[in-house]
Amino acid sequence: MTSPYPILAILGILVVVMTLAAGLIWLERRLLALWQDRYGPNRVGPFGLLQVLADMIKIFFKEDWIPPFADKVVFVIAPAIIVGTVLMSFAVLPIAPGIIVSDLNIGLLFILGMSSIGVYSVVLAGWASDNKYSLLGGLRAAAQMLSYEVFMGLALMGVVLLAGSFQLSEIVSAQRRVWFVVPQFAGFILFLIAGVAETRRLPFDLPEAESELIAGFHSEYSGMKFGLFFVGEYLGVILISSLITILFFGGWMGPVLPPIIWFVLKMMFFICFFILLRAALPRPRFDQLMSWGWKVMLPLALANLLITGAVALAWG
């Protein structure tokens, strides 16, 4: 079911995803403003939409400062890793029938692997900066993302068990009768929390934690290299929202409207949910975050897997 023109699909998906990531910066600022009872950017262009363009031009012409005390090669590579790995993950996402770069039979594993490589980005950035805040941020990011990655994979095994495949398009077609959010509600909640932690969004943004670590792993970054971390974060939000849509909410399936519209609608719903989380929740302490991950989420993920197995066995 791979697209007949892979190059066209690649370019199409990349252009749309990058535009969407830039647009999300505007959307997040507007939505946060709405929930915090203020205006947000509304001067540049209609509804402030051109603000993104203005920011992009500005950030490209900012000074590209590489600290003389930093590990220069690693310092430059680190922000490129996060954007690179997330963009690679989009290769296996089935947006609609025929709109997919390559329908790998290990699609889900490919995405989990890419998200593991993404961890390097923040750790290396924190290490290369040779700044105390950055180092603390980088270490926190490593500990947090590793801990939440363990049950991120486990939470998805219920879905794989029901669909009997790692191929994302097959997981979508396995939901023809009922979306997996119904039999796998616990798995959905676990994956959602792990997804927020993996993208380091509030309430799990302890690696950045402006009020205590200044900006954590990207304190020393400026210009477009800082911008890449920013874009990488939004790309991550798009990726996780698309994954939730595909794995738990039937992907492109839905009545009347064309498949691609359904996919975008469901994805946008979760993106807005991510932004609402940022507006609504405070940040926990780091020890709370770690014990929550290991002592609550991991046993729950294992229990969910066993119960799913038992029920699947009983119903044949």
Place this chain on the structure above:
Amino acid sequence: MRPYTEIYFPVVVQIIIAIAVAAGMVGGSFLLGKKVRNRVKDTPYESGMQPVGSARERFSVKFYLVAMIFILFDIEAMFLYPWAVVYRELKLFAFVEMLVFVVLILSGFFYIWKKGALDWAPESDKKTEPKPLPAEASIATILNRH
């Protein structure tokens, strides 16, 4: 079954383009931005304080512990991946096998839990109450003295 080259070729192309996009963004701003250097700018940012020493110091052993536990549990999770795919075919056999496996994982898990490896702050730290400051050391008296 289509040949692997045909399936993975688009993925390789996507990887190349993704790297090109990331490199292009870094390179583009390197060429466009102006460069001004001075001595104060070239020091690590520490909220206006003079930085003391390098950041590459020793850090808490807790982080190493998390890394070690992660490797153990992630490898154990790895065994569950193929199991989940063939579960429908193996049925009861797969379920019993996995029950044994998960019980083994959980017994190890509760062992390190009881050992305190999952506690970020050690138990002894939590129990000691912070000592109250002696009365003469209150901020008001210090300020008055100077």
